[in-house]
Amino acid sequence: MPTLLIVHHTPSPNCQAMFEAVLAGATAPEIEDVRVVRRAALSATATDVLEADGYLLGTPANLGYMSGALKHFLDQVYYPCLDATRGRPFGYYVHGGSDVTGALRGIETITTGLGWRRAAEPVTVTGEPDKAATERCWELGATLAAGLTD
Numbered sequence: 001m002p003t004l005l006i007v008h009h010t011p012s013p014n015c016q017a018m019f020e021a022v023l024a025g026a027t028a029p030e031i032e033d034v035r036v037v038r039r040a041a042l043s044a045t046a047t048d049v050l051e052a053d054g055y056l057l058g059t060p061a062n063l064g065y066m067s068g069a070l071k072h073f074l075d076q077v078y079y080p081c082l083d084a085t086r087g088r089p090f091g092y093y094v095h096g097g098s099d100v101t102g103a104l105r106g107i108e109t110i111t112t113g114l115g116w117r118r119a120a121e122p123v124t125v126t127g128e129p130d131k132a133a134t135e136r137c138w139e140l141g142a143t144l145a146a147g148l149t150d
Contacts, residue, residue, distance in 0.1 A: 002148035005052035006038040006141075009059050009069040014129055015095050019058055021134040022093060025141025026056065034145045041069035046080035054089040055116065056144050061096030061103035074110050086115035091144045093123040093137055100124045119147050 004026055010019045026036045039048055041059070049055070059070040092107055094100045104122060111118070120143045125133045 001033050001035050002053040003035040003037055003051060004054050004056060004145050004148055005044070005048055006036065006056045006058070007041050007044045007048075007070070007073055008038065008057070009041040009067040011060060011067070012095070014125070014127075015058065015060050017129050017134060018093050018095055018123070018125065018137045021129075021137035022056060022058060022141035025138035025143075026145040028138075028142050028145075031142060031145045031149070034148050036145060041067065041073040044073050044077075046077045049077045049081045050084055052088075054119065054144055054148050055091075056141065057090065057092040057107065059092070059094055059103060059107075061094050061100040064099065064102035066094070066103040066106050071106070078110070078114065082114060088116055089119035089144065089147055090116045091118065091120040091122065091140050093125075093140060095125050095129070098126055100126065119144055 008019050010016050059066045094103045120140055123136045123140050
């Protein structure tokens with residue numbers, strides 16, 4: 001059974017709303033035979049990454065960059081997973097107070113180095129997530145999970 005690994009840093013109610021929507025999409029009843037594993041960024045390991053078939057990353061934009069927690073996760077798994085995970089699909093969402101550009105650039109740079117394949121457009125939200133934003137998060141989760149069944 002394919003596995004989708006959701007790695008997230010969820011320090012605020014806004015990030016929590018986005019995470020819950022992504023999780024709801026990934027675990028929608030219509031998507032069968034996909035195992036969804038969720039890990040906080042500071043507890044996710046290289047073993048989690050190696051055992052998964054696709055990845056969904058979530059982070060706030062802090063001081064113009066992804067959270068330190070997500071950066072730490074990516075630093076820890078980069079070399080142990082570099083060759084074994086090349087070509088695997090991923091997606092991500094970012095929440096920021098005003099600007100998420102640096103976080104997007106950082107995630108794209110690292111995942112390009114890993115050789116991961118972006119399977120959906122990222123969801124970015126500044127300010128409080130509205131209904132349209134949470135629907136985009138739901139779609140992101142559903143797209144990544146359903147893509148593993150092809």
